[in-house]
Amino acid sequence: MSIHREEAILFARSHIEEYISSLKKLVEIPSISTLPENQGDVQRAATELAYQMETLGLQNVQVMPTQRHPVVYGEDLSAGPDKPVVLIYGHYDVQPVDPLELWETPPFEPQVKGDFLVGRGTSDMKGQIAATLAAYHALRSTHGMPVNVKFIVEGEEEIGSPHLRNFVENHRQLLASDISLNPDAGMLAPHLPTIVYALRGLAFFELLVYGPSHDLHSGVFGGVIHNPAQVLCEVIAGLHDKNGTVTLPGFYDRVRPLPDWEKKELARLPLESEVLLEQTGVPALWGEAEFNFAERIGARPTLEVNGLYSGFTGQGSKTIIPSYAMAKISCRLVPDQNPHEVHEQLLHHLKNVMPSTVRWELKYLGGGNPCMTDIRHPANQALAAALETAWGTPPIYKREGGSVPVIGDFKEILGIETVLTGFGLPDDRIHSPNEHLHLPTWKKGIEALIHFFFNLAEQEGLKH
Amino acid sequence: MSIHREEAILFARSHIEEYISSLKKLVEIPSISTLPENQGDVQRAATELAYQMETLGLQNVQVMPTQRHPVVYGEDLSAGPDKPVVLIYGHYDVQPVDPLELWETPPFEPQVKGDFLVGRGTSDMKGQIAATLAAYHALRSTHGMPVNVKFIVEGEEEIGSPHLRNFVENHRQLLASDISLNPDAGMLAPHLPTIVYALRGLAFFELLVYGPSHDLHSGVFGGVIHNPAQVLCEVIAGLHDKNGTVTLPGFYDRVRPLPDWEKKELARLPLESEVLLEQTGVPALWGEAEFNFAERIGARPTLEVNGLYSGFTGQGSKTIIPSYAMAKISCRLVPDQNPHEVHEQLLHHLKNVMPSTVRWELKYLGGGNPCMTDIRHPANQALAAALETAWGTPPIYKREGGSVPVIGDFKEILGIETVLTGFGLPDDRIHSPNEHLHLPTWKKGIEALIHFFFNLAEQEGLKH
Numbered sequence: 001m002s003i004h005r006e007e008a009i010l011f012a013r014s015h016i017e018e019y020i021s022s023l024k025k026l027v028e029i030p031s032i033s034t035l036p037e038n039q040g041d042v043q044r045a046a047t048e049l050a051y052q053m054e055t056l057g058l059q060n061v062q063v064m065p066t067q068r069h070p071v072v073y074g075e076d077l078s079a080g081p082d083k084p085v086v087l088i089y090g091h092y093d094v095q096p097v098d099p100l101e102l103w104e105t106p107p108f109e110p111q112v113k114g115d116f117l118v119g120r121g122t123s124d125m126k127g128q129i130a131a132t133l134a135a136y137h138a139l140r141s142t143h144g145m146p147v148n149v150k151f152i153v154e155g156e157e158e159i160g161s162p163h164l165r166n167f168v169e170n171h172r173q174l175l176a177s178d179i180s181l182n183p184d185a186g187m188l189a190p191h192l193p194t195i196v197y198a199l200r201g202l203a204f205f206e207l208l209v210y211g212p213s214h215d216l217h218s219g220v221f222g223g224v225i226h227n228p229a230q231v232l233c234e235v236i237a238g239l240h241d242k243n244g245t246v247t248l249p250g251f252y253d254r255v256r257p258l259p260d261w262e263k264k265e266l267a268r269l270p271l272e273s274e275v276l277l278e279q280t281g282v283p284a285l286w287g288e289a290e291f292n293f294a295e296r297i298g299a300r301p302t303l304e305v306n307g308l309y310s311g312f313t314g315q316g317s318k319t320i321i322p323s324y325a326m327a328k329i330s331c332r333l334v335p336d337q338n339p340h341e342v343h344e345q346l347l348h349h350l351k352n353v354m355p356s357t358v359r360w361e362l363k364y365l366g367g368g369n370p371c372m373t374d375i376r377h378p379a380n381q382a383l384a385a386a387l388e389t390a391w392g393t394p395p396i397y398k399r400e401g402g403s404v405p406v407i408g409d410f411k412e413i414l415g416i417e418t419v420l421t422g423f424g425l426p427d428d429r430i431h432s433p434n435e436h437l438h439l440p441t442w443k444k445g446i447e448a449l450i451h452f453f454f455n456l457a458e459q460e461g462l463k464h
Numbered sequence: 465m466s467i468h469r470e471e472a473i474l475f476a477r478s479h480i481e482e483y484i485s486s487l488k489k490l491v492e493i494p495s496i497s498t499l500p501e502n503q504g505d506v507q508r509a510a511t512e513l514a515y516q517m518e519t520l521g522l523q524n525v526q527v528m529p530t531q532r533h534p535v536v537y538g539e540d541l542s543a544g545p546d547k548p549v550v551l552i553y554g555h556y557d558v559q560p561v562d563p564l565e566l567w568e569t570p571p572f573e574p575q576v577k578g579d580f581l582v583g584r585g586t587s588d589m590k591g592q593i594a595a596t597l598a599a600y601h602a603l604r605s606t607h608g609m610p611v612n613v614k615f616i617v618e619g620e621e622e623i624g625s626p627h628l629r630n631f632v633e634n635h636r637q638l639l640a641s642d643i644s645l646n647p648d649a650g651m652l653a654p655h656l657p658t659i660v661y662a663l664r665g666l667a668f669f670e671l672l673v674y675g676p677s678h679d680l681h682s683g684v685f686g687g688v689i690h691n692p693a694q695v696l697c698e699v700i701a702g703l704h705d706k707n708g709t710v711t712l713p714g715f716y717d718r719v720r721p722l723p724d725w726e727k728k729e730l731a732r733l734p735l736e737s738e739v740l741l742e743q744t745g746v747p748a749l750w751g752e753a754e755f756n757f758a759e760r761i762g763a764r765p766t767l768e769v770n771g772l773y774s775g776f777t778g779q780g781s782k783t784i785i786p787s788y789a790m791a792k793i794s795c796r797l798v799p800d801q802n803p804h805e806v807h808e809q810l811l812h813h814l815k816n817v818m819p820s821t822v823r824w825e826l827k828y829l830g831g832g833n834p835c836m837t838d839i840r841h842p843a844n845q846a847l848a849a850a851l852e853t854a855w856g857t858p859p860i861y862k863r864e865g866g867s868v869p870v871i872g873d874f875k876e877i878l879g880i881e882t883v884l885t886g887f888g889l890p891d892d893r894i895h896s897p898n899e900h901l902h903l904p905t906w907k908k909g910i911e912a913l914i915h916f917f918f919n920l921a922e923q924e925g926l927k928h
């Protein structure tokens with residue numbers, strides 16, 4: 001290892017407690033983007049992040065407003081015009097915390113418990129932002145940044161980034177870069193560094209079925225009224241066949257078939273049923289039998305019910321025919337599906353199957369395209385080498401089941417590919433109670449990032 | 465009309481404001497039997513009712529505890545051992561009020577608005593209890609009760625009367641009687657007095673489907689996990705065919721076929737689609753096409769979803785695979801179905817259809833047998849004559865869609881039939897926001913009850 005790398009690594013190690021302390025300050029702010037009552041907290045998180053970025057040495061740091069939650073920007077162009085510009089993406093917003101009663105420690109009072117930092121957003125993804133900032137600080141504080149960096153950290157990822165595309169379109173100059181780094185993609189296990197080369201897209205909906213104008217007595221009217229909760233169940237039931245395939249007409253038309261090299265690479269992933277059963281607690285796994293687990297999660301689209309509500313749900317009973325029923329539905333998409341087409345498919349299907357005994361409404365709540373980057377791209381090669389240096393083993397290439405809508409927008413508007421990695425683990429319980437970050441893995445991640453920036457500076461073919 | 469009848473009628477009319485005032489006092493107490501937090505209020509309502517009964521002149525008035533909500537008892541045996549004993553049934557508990565924001569006036573601040581007294585329980589059924597007490601008071605205050613009366617007013621009807629059967633079994637002597645009057649059955653329209661000769665039974669359940677041990681990220685795990693909300697929807701969807709018939713194996717085995725005289729009588733009911741559409745606000749009616757509306761509501765069993773809950777139901781989105789899904793399900797039953805058999809049928813069916821990818825649980829929350837009384841029974845004849853006197857038109861005979869579980873218990877344990885009528889109307893919005901009692905109809909009902917008691921005293925064949 002060169003002396004510059006070694007010094008940066010040692011600097012990072014000796015400042016690790018500061019980096020954890022700053023991360024905790026960010027985690028403490030309940031930046032829940034989906035809840036209107038947390039609007040002020042989201043703003044505070046942006047301000048805190050901007051402050052930390054400035055303190056670490058980034059320049060031109062701005063909290064830039066959008067129609068809803070602001071974007072935080074900062075740059076360091078000290079590497080000079082001959083070096084690549086890396087656009088580092090992140091989001092400082094987090095998921096809601098309910099059910100609150102299942103948290104063992106308060107979600108916004110981050111605590112170190114053993115090897116973990118526990119709290120909402122520690123893994124998804126304030127911890128990942130903190131890792132990139134730590135790598136930056138360590139480099140800048142020793143021999144300087146080997147590449148140029150621009151940070152773009154948004155506050156709406158958990159709600160589908162509704163205003164980010166617009167923001168990127170309006171700031172092409174500011175965001176002009178050669179490659180993007182997205183550390184939101186996680187890894188498979190503490191000993192298995194991962195490069196994600198594809199992400200699923202997303203489309204989310206709310207479906208409402210309206211029956212009577214008010215809840216009815218099920219004795220007085222039962223037998224002549226089509227129960228909207230029953231209709232909702234029947235419609236949802238009709239969206240999958242018994243093999244787990246989505247029955248929406250046209251849904252799979254644009255799904256790109258899996259080439260052999262991908263099948264081989266995906267087969268390397270250690271996604272075994274025992275591990276999945278242990279991580280999830282289900283009695284048995286499920287899904288399209290003709291695809292293995294890695295293919296089902298990474299290369300196949302899904303349609304999922306995220307929520308159901310109708311009628312009386314309290315303790316005991318209330319014998320009503322409910323006036324309405326609601327489902328939250330979201331689809332994970334793969335190349336080359338797109339959310340607006342899926343919206344049309346769902347709308348068209350519902351028009352065909354909904355009975356005339358109810359009224360109904362489908363609301364499109366947001367979405368993003370799926371995306372894919374060549375694993376032989378120079379930046380992916382730089383990242384692969386960095387991960388191998390930090391972990392002593394080459395990375396696994398993976399298609400990610402989750403979504404980050406902005407990746408496709410970066411490709412389309414800025415013309416740049418994205419390399420995806422991250423230091424979150426499958427059992428970090430993101431989106432659930434008791435989310436945590438595995439600190440030993442996170443620390444290795446900081447070191448891998450340091451190596452990545454050095455590798456990028458030495459790589460050919462990156463400058464636009 | 466005899467002088468005794470006339471005096472009692474006039475007395476009732478001149479004391480009507482007192483009776484309304486006492487009814488309001490009872491309505492003010494939020495005796496919601498299903499909610500544990502209202503336990504104290506239910507107790508208070510029992511105490512208030514007992515106080516009112518004593519004040520009106522009833523003897524041996526007691527608030528008698530059960531495992532949960534007490535039974536209020538009172539009697540007047542002044543008519544003597546040669547006269548029939550009428551066991552008057554009622555319930556002082558009420559339905560929950562949610563959604564509270566839809567009430568135009570507070571549910572427990574009863575107000576007279578035009579011809580209506582508005583508040584939870586005014587129609588179902590504190591107003592009906594008040595009518596029987598008013599008739600009693602008017603008779604007792606003029607020439608005395610022509611028959612003996614025993615009042616049994618429970619506090620658990622809205623939750624399926626779980627402890628009443630036991631109570632009746634333990635108090636056979638106290639409750640020994642010749643006939644029961646149940647004024648909880650309502651009437652078809654203000655000009656159509658009604659005798660209900662059959663009630664549907666009831667069985668209610670809670671079905672829980674458990675998937676992962678905690679909510680999962682739908683990107684990280686979507687495709688390999690069987691979504692419990694989806695399973696719930698599929699199972700519920702499978703419970704009806706497209707004709708509206710319940711598919712539960714064995715469900716209809718014990719349903720007594722409809723004889724011609726009943727078909728003719730039910731065809732007299734003015735249950736037209738325009739009226740139903742207006743009362744309910746649905747875009748179109750539904751149900752088993754080979755039965756008319758009155759048959760579907762009165763003579764056919766149903767299976768209804770009363771509530772659904774799973775995952776995230778707040779504003780916006782949360783892309784999870786929920787850890788569990790819940791449905792509240794209840795069945796209305798007709799002779800000769802019984803709730804325990806239906807429980808077995810549902811359990812058996814679920815064991816056959818539930819996939820091994822989830823765990824599940826069916827909870828039986830309560831139920832009661834359906835029941836039927838001969839329309840030519842002397843007490844029904846006495847009631848028919850009384851209704852004709854008060855309304856100037858003979859009553860319509862109806863099979864009621866709703867349930868009062870205790871009727872079958874009275875038959876089985878005390879050996880008595882029940883005559884069912886009532887002065888609630890279909891648009892009283894029972895079980896919904898803005899419940900109200902139509903006072904002009906209610907006042908006629910008091911007078912009909914006065915005539916009923918006189919008729920009973922003159923009827924042959926009632927003493928056991």
